[in-house]
Amino acid sequence: MAMTMTQKILAAHAGVDSVRKGDLILVDIDRVLGNDITSPVAIAEYSKLGVDGVFDKEKVTMVMDHFAPNKDIKAATQCKMCREFCQKEEIVNFFDVGRMGIEHALLPEKGLVVSGDVVIGADSHTCTYGALGAFSTGVGSTDMACGMATGKAWFKVPSAIKFVLKGKLQKYVSGKDVILHIIGMIGVSGALYKSMEFVGEGVSSLTVFDRLTISNMAIEAGAKNGIFEVDERTIEYIKERSDREIKIYKADEDAEYDEVYEIDLSEIKPTVAFPHLPENTRTIDNVGDVKIDQVVIGSCTNGYFCDLEVAAQILKGKKIKDGVRAIIIPATQDIYLRAIEAGLVKIFIEAGCVVSTPTCGPCLGGHMGILAKGERAVATTNRNFVGRMGDVTSEVYLASPAVAAASALSGKISDPRACE
Amino acid sequence: MDFNGKVLKYGDNVDTDVIIPARYLNTIDKKELASHCMEDIDRDFVKKVSVGDIMVAGENFGCGSSREHAPIAIKESGISLVIAKSFARIFYRNAINIGLAILECPEACDNISEGDTVRADLDNGIIYNLTTNKSFKTSPFPEFIQNIVRAGGLVEAIKKGFIK
Numbered sequence: 001m002a003m004t005m006t007q008k009i010l011a012a013h014a015g016v017d018s019v020r021k022g023d024l025i026l027v028d029i030d031r032v033l034g035n036d037i038t039s040p041v042a043i044a045e046y047s048k049l050g051v052d053g054v055f056d057k058e059k060v061t062m063v064m065d066h067f068a069p070n071k072d073i074k075a076a077t078q079c080k081m082c083r084e085f086c087q088k089e090e091i092v093n094f095f096d097v098g099r100m101g102i103e104h105a106l107l108p109e110k111g112l113v114v115s116g117d118v119v120i121g122a123d124s125h126t127c128t129y130g131a132l133g134a135f136s137t138g139v140g141s142t143d144m145a146c147g148m149a150t151g152k153a154w155f156k157v158p159s160a161i162k163f164v165l166k167g168k169l170q171k172y173v174s175g176k177d178v179i180l181h182i183i184g185m186i187g188v189s190g191a192l193y194k195s196m197e198f199v200g201e202g203v204s205s206l207t208v209f210d211r212l213t214i215s216n217m218a219i220e221a222g223a224k225n226g227i228f229e230v231d232e233r234t235i236e237y238i239k240e241r242s243d244r245e246i247k248i249y250k251a252d253e254d255a256e257y258d259e260v261y262e263i264d265l266s267e268i269k270p271t272v273a274f275p276h277l278p279e280n281t282r283t284i285d286n287v288g289d290v291k292i293d294q295v296v297i298g299s300c301t302n303g304y305f306c307d308l309e310v311a312a313q314i315l316k317g318k319k320i321k322d323g324v325r326a327i328i329i330p331a332t333q334d335i336y337l338r339a340i341e342a343g344l345v346k347i348f349i350e351a352g353c354v355v356s357t358p359t360c361g362p363c364l365g366g367h368m369g370i371l372a373k374g375e376r377a378v379a380t381t382n383r384n385f386v387g388r389m390g391d392v393t394s395e396v397y398l399a400s401p402a403v404a405a406a407s408a409l410s411g412k413i414s415d416p417r418a419c420e
Numbered sequence: 421m422d423f424n425g426k427v428l429k430y431g432d433n434v435d436t437d438v439i440i441p442a443r444y445l446n447t448i449d450k451k452e453l454a455s456h457c458m459e460d461i462d463r464d465f466v467k468k469v470s471v472g473d474i475m476v477a478g479e480n481f482g483c484g485s486s487r488e489h490a491p492i493a494i495k496e497s498g499i500s501l502v503i504a505k506s507f508a509r510i511f512y513r514n515a516i517n518i519g520l521a522i523l524e525c526p527e528a529c530d531n532i533s534e535g536d537t538v539r540a541d542l543d544n545g546i547i548y549n550l551t552t553n554k555s556f557k558t559s560p561f562p563e564f565i566q567n568i569v570r571a572g573g574l575v576e577a578i579k580k581g582f583i584k
Contacts, residue, residue, distance in 0.1 A: 003446055024564040037442075037489075038486065041492075044448060045575050049575055049579065067445075072446060075446045078446060099519055121484055121486075123487040124485050138487035139486060139513065140486055140491075140510060141488040141515065142488060142517035142574050142575060143514075143574070146578055147519075149578070152579065154564070189433070192506060192508070193509050219510075222483065222509065224509055277433060366443070381482060386461065387438065388436060407492075
């Protein structure tokens with residue numbers, strides 16, 4: 001039976017030769033992840049299981065990133081609960097303030113995910129690691145609890161949609177524009193319950209970070225996972241960070257796909273998702289006159305060094321528009337340090353931006369940049385639902401770091417290509 | 421498992437941010453979460469809802485964040501069953517894992533209105549709109565999932581040895 005990339009990884013982890021779409025299977029997991037919001041619920045459920053310790057002290061991973069550094073007493077209490085659990089269970093990969101970064105940028109950076117892995121995380125953007133050729137998907141806290149206890153998770157084997165990429169992106173067009181373009185095309189439930197598999201000669205022109213951004217937002221199309229074919233770039237990225245064996249799974253030539261889309265990367269323009277769904281996309285030449293109050297550059301989608309670099313390139317030697325607040329959030333401590341060393345932080349501060357410690361913060365309306373009634377933000381984050389970043393009447397426009405930086409300068413949604 | 425209740429109805433793409441806004445995720449207290457359930461989509465929800473009520477919605481219910489706080493808040497608010505045209509996948513598994521009953525049935529959702537009284541038979545996948553005297557058939561869960569639901573959730577299913 002011909003299988004997709006995703007189906008092959010799932011079959012290998014279920015200990016069977018093949019699986020078919022719709023099969024309900026129990027698979028071994030290589031990593032189980034939680035954060036300071038989802039882990040407390042998982043810890044409470046885990047305690048009901050009455051097991052003698054977690055299944056693997058190295059594979060259980062917790063990152064304090066959502067409401068950390070603690071935004072209030074309740075958030076502090078939740079982080080304390082996670083900290084005490086990890087101490088008691090001797091969890092190796094516990095990332096607290098000082099070591100932590102935004103979880104989905106941190107795990108690949110630390111070499112904690114390699115091609116061929118199965119990763120579950122109690123965070124919907126766990127699908128990010130598909131960029132490295134892993135099967136990774138978001139689950140809930142009860143799944144996390146049971147995963148910590150048993151090292152297993154149940155899945156319904158998904159069917160898949162294939163995206164054949166060709167060509168190369170134009171300047172100031174990035175992975176963010178690609179995934180917004182795709183979500184605009186197929187809709188927020190366009191890949192519901194399915195895998196999104198990215199293949200084709202265009203893949204090799206995308207950096208690993210473009211791919212991480214694309215896989216990150218697979219969930220925004222309803223997908224179970226978003227996975228890329230492994231190439232030299234993937235292998236080089238992983239080998240710099242991990243000694244673990246890389247397992248490469250390619251879809252069978254005759255694997256069955258529900259739909260196949262061909263995407264010419266060279267035709268994609270800077271793209272913006274208007275409120276209140278990621279599918280409400282418009283290309284930059286069709287955005288009209290949208291004045292903004294805030295810009296956020298960061299998150300698990302676009303807080304990488306290359307994202308800060310492109311923003312700095314646009315902001316260098318300029319001042320952001322009076323009345324606009326620009327918040328820059330490097331995704332990890334390593335990225336933050338590199339941004340300081342490369343002079344990016346100086347550029348941002350001189351332009352009138354603030355630069356924050358890593359945190360998910362404003363993306364989910366937690367802290368560090370909440371919007372008041374009627375305010376608008378351009379954000380490099382991944383969701384623009386009602387009230388996502390603050391008041392229910394506030395608005396979030398999703399865009400790339402280049403569009404966000406250009407918008408900070410003009411005070412309205414702007415084309416970065418006009419900043420040349 | 422049978423359910424009988426008054427309907428509270430919502431549209432497509434009800435996301436977990438409006439079911440339970442992130443600003444309330446600094447607690448795991450179920451009652452506190454329930455007190456803010458649906459706050460950003462329907463401020464009066466907590467005043468309207470009674471124990472046993474049934475929530476009916478459109479496509480992609482529960483999209484967005486993986487927060488289990490969302491099905492927890494719905495369950496704790498008194499809602500006994502959620503019927504939608506389709507569910508976002510993480511919400512779908514979270515509901516099963518915590519023992520919140522759900523059914524997928526597009527036809528029923530198109531033919532049930534706010535305030536209708538609905539009865540549902542989960543084992544056989546049958547939904548009756550008692551207000552309009554119409555009935556709808558959908559596929560019941562496969563046995564693997566029924567075992568989790570019958571056990572009262574994933575934790576109980578593992579404890580009872582249904583999943584090894």
